[in-house]
Amino acid sequence: METTIQFSTSLDAKRWLESQTVAVLTPVNAQAKKLRDDMNLQVQAIMEVSKSLLDASTKEIEKRNMKVYNRARALNKLARLFIDRFKKLTAPEHVTYDSINKYVQEIQRVFLVTEIDLKNWFPRISPFFIMDRRKFLATYEKAKQTYTYLNDYVTKEYVKAKTLEEALQQLNDLQGIEKHLLTIQEDKDNIKNERIPIEQEIADLEEKIYALQNKGPIDKLKLINIEIENLNNELKNTLRHLQKPFIKMQALAISGGGGGITPDELAKVNQYIDNPFEALAQEQNGYPLLKEVLLKLESLIAKDKLKLKPDKARKAEQTTKEILQNDSLANQQERFKELAQTRDDLLSSAKLDEVNRNLAQYQEQIIQLKARKTSVETHESVKANTYQETVDKISNLKRIVEKNIAAALDKSIQIA
Numbered sequence: 181m182e183t184t185i186q187f188s189t190s191l192d193a194k195r196w197l198e199s200q201t202v203a204v205l206t207p208v209n210a211q212a213k214k215l216r217d218d219m220n221l222q223v224q225a226i227m228e229v230s231k232s233l234l235d236a237s238t239k240e241i242e243k244r245n246m247k248v249y250n251r252a253r254a255l256n257k258l259a260r261l262f263i264d265r266f267k268k269l270t271a272p273e274h275v276t277y278d279s280i281n282k283y284v285q286e287i288q289r290v291f292l293v294t295e296i297d298l299k300n301w302f303p304r305i306s307p308f309f310i311m312d313r314r315k316f317l318a319t320y321e322k323a324k325q326t327y328t329y330l331n332d333y334v335t336k337e338y339v340k341a342k343t344l345e346e347a348l349q350q351l352n353d354l355q356g357i358e359k360h361l362l363t364i365q366e367d368k369d370n371i372k373n374e375r376i377p378i379e380q381e382i383a384d385l386e387e388k389i390y391a392l393q394n395k396g397p398i399d400k401l402k403l404i405n406i407e408i409e410n411l412n413n414e415l416k417n418t419l420r421h422l423q424k425p426f427i428k429m430q431a432l433a434i435s436g437g438g439g440g441i442t443p444d445e446l447a448k449v450n451q452y453i454d455n456p457f458e459a460l461a462q463e464q465n466g467y468p469l470l471k472e473v474l475l476k477l478e479s480l481i482a483k484d485k486l487k488l489k490p491d492k493a494r495k496a497e498q499t500t501k502e503i504l505q506n507d508s509l510a511n512q513q514e515r516f517k518e519l520a521q522t523r524d525d526l527l528s529s530a531k532l533d534e535v536n537r538n539l540a541q542y543q544e545q546i547i548q549l550k551a552r553k554t555s556v557e558t559h560e561s562v563k564a565n566t567y568q569e570t571v572d573k574i575s576n577l578k579r580i581v582e583k584n585i586a587a588a589l590d591k592s593i594q595i596a
């Protein structure tokens with residue numbers, strides 16, 4: 181085999197193959213066309229002679245001669261069958277090995293069933309229509325002979341050119357697929373150009389949302405809430421020794437065990453347990469409700485109504501004393517009230533309402549854009565898969581062409 185011939189495109193490979201095969205394929209193709217035309221003429225001749233059988237039998241049927249009548253009807257039916265059968269044999273307009281071979285196989289099937297019909301029916305029609313039958317048989321035998329020539333040529337000669345024809349056709353197919361690949365690439369680029377602006381819109385909106393959330397009233401509110409949370413935890417820690425007594429005090433009041441706790445005081449106790457910041461911030465200056473509750477708590481502890489362990493009772497009394505006698509929560513209450521007021525002012529401000537409206541609008545736009553982006557990405561993914569499948573198909577077809585040419589011409593080629 182010669183040195184491998186390199187081709188940069190399938191078009192170059194096709195031109196080269198045509199130059200290499202024209203001397204081989206042209207005469208082969210011309211002879212195949214001639215034999216096709218000869219066969220087609222013989223098929224037409226059979227149809228004409230079948231029509232003669234049809235006419236002759238129709239005339240005898242019309243005469244109502246009972247000696248001939250049944251045989252005439254049989255021949256009439258047989259003639260119609262022949263006409264319909266051979267009419268379906270269509271010679272290929274474009275001659276290739278595959279098209280001619282298919283034509284030969286169709287003719288063979290028609291001849292096989294026709295042979296059976298002739299064997300079964302012509303003897304039954306005898307001795308009538310002898311001249312018509314002889315004429316049909318002569319035409320039919322000539323057609324069979326032409327079929328033999330065509331079949332021999334296809335199976336012995338034309339088959340040698342089959343691989344070359346296939347290689348040429350595959351190169352034609354390859355060019356078509358490569359053009360289709362360019363179309364797919366254009367579609368991919370268009371989809372990408374559709375996706376990129378959507379991603380940019382999303383990025384711009386996310387930047388606006390970030391700015392709104394980290395600047396202005398939202399950021400200020402966030403910092404205040406963080407400080408409130410820290411102060412709430414600090415106060416919880418300060419009041420930690422009152423948690424258990426408060427819970428027992430509640431249980432005692434609910435069960436009717438006394439202590440003189442009013443419903444307002446009971447609610448405030450619950451608030452100091454769950455959220456001491458809000459409880460202290462909402463009290464009047466000097467937190468009179470808390471002090472009233474603590475006085476009653478002292479009385480309950482002194483009377484051992486709460487059944488506290490000595491250590492817990494001692495710590496609760498110490499915390500109560502610091503609050504009642506030293507007013508230890510006064511500074512905290514002032515700060516709590518300032519923070520709560522600042523927070524509430526921010527929450528009710530027109531500026532925060534505007535920011536929240538803008539945030540909601542931007543977030544809704546992002547949801548819609550992301551839905552569009554998902555749809556575009558799905559389309560893009562489908563196109564990407566189609567593109568890769570087409571690339572693989574092109575690569576496989578190139579290798580098949582190279583293999584066929586090597587087998588037919590003993591020449592090594594490679595298509596880039």
